[in-house]
Amino acid sequence: SAVISQKPSRDICQRGTSLTIQCQVDSQVTMMFWYRQQPGQSLTLIATANQGSEATYESGFVIDKFPISRPNLTFSTLTVSNMSPEDSSIYLCSVRIYNEQFFGPGTRLTVL
Amino acid sequence: AQRVTQPEKLLSVFKGAPVELKCNYSYSGSPELFWYVQYSRQRLQLLLRHISRESIKGFTADLNKGETSFHLKKPFAQEEDSAMYYCALSHTGFQKLVFGTGTRLLVSP
Numbered sequence: 001s002a003v004i005s006q007k008p009s010r011d012i013c014q015r016g017t018s019l020t021i022q023c024q025v026d027s028q029v030t031m032m033f034w035y036r037q038q039p040g041q042s043l044t045l046i047a048t049a050n051q052g053s054e055a056t057y058e059s060g061f062v063i064d065k066f067p068i069s070r071p072n073l074t075f076s077t078l079t080v081s082n083m084s085p086e087d088s089s090i091y092l093c094s095v096r097i098y099n100e101q102f103f104g105p106g107t108r109l110t111v112l
Numbered sequence: 113a114q115r116v117t118q119p120e121k122l123l124s125v126f127k128g129a130p131v132e133l134k135c136n137y138s139y140s141g142s143p144e145l146f147w148y149v150q151y152s153r154q155r156l157q158l159l160l161r162h163i164s165r166e167s168i169k170g171f172t173a174d175l176n177k178g179e180t181s182f183h184l185k186k187p188f189a190q191e192e193d194s195a196m197y198y199c200a201l202s203h204t205g206f207q208k209l210v211f212g213t214g215t216r217l218l219v220s221p
Contacts, residue, residue: 033208033209041213042198042211042212042213042214043156043198043209043211044211045208045209045210048208092156094209099161099163100158101146101148101158101209102157103155103156103157104155105155106155
């Protein structure tokens with residue numbers, strides 16, 4: 001199994017600012033995944049964070065808006081840049097170990 | 113394109129009643145199908161996956177390739193089953209998941 005922690009657990013931010021979300025895993029994993037869950041909607045994959053290379057972004061998500069760092073095998077950050085109210089969501093970090101996907105507790109972001 | 117459809121946003125049943133949460137998918141290859149559950153104030157967690165063919169907490173799900181469905185069933189619902197249920201798909205061997213929109217199950221006493 002894997003234990004995943006995220007910081008912050010929640011935040012309220014002003015339009016135009018940026019927020020960096022941290023994800024820490026208690027195991028070394030090759031890939032870490034960042035998902036977004038907008039209010040009343042399902043989880044959507046933003047990007048896959050690979051250690052030692054650039055993140056791979058899904059359609060509709062770009063590096064300038066959601067830069068990702070992956071400095072080692074247990075840690076990743078997602079930045080939500082130049083935020084607008086439409087970015088208000090829960091952001092989740094996830095890893096897959098032995099064919100099971102584990103999720104972090106999420107970061108609830110509200111943009112005013 | 114990969115797509116997962118859960119037609120019901122809310123399913124409300126009484127304790128002891130049978131439950132079926134529907135999931136249909138569209139995918140051209142051989143997918144892996146999963147059910148995830150999120151109980152109140154807890155994180156999302158895996159309930160079961162089609163390749164395991166197991167029963168977890170009384171729930172089962174059978175992959176029907178002809179109907180492209182992976183419905184979740186339980187013969188007798190319990191109050192503690194009340195939660196949000198998500199059906200998800202991934203390409204065999206790949207790691208990213210495509211989620212359905214979720215179904216909230218409410219089991220009343």
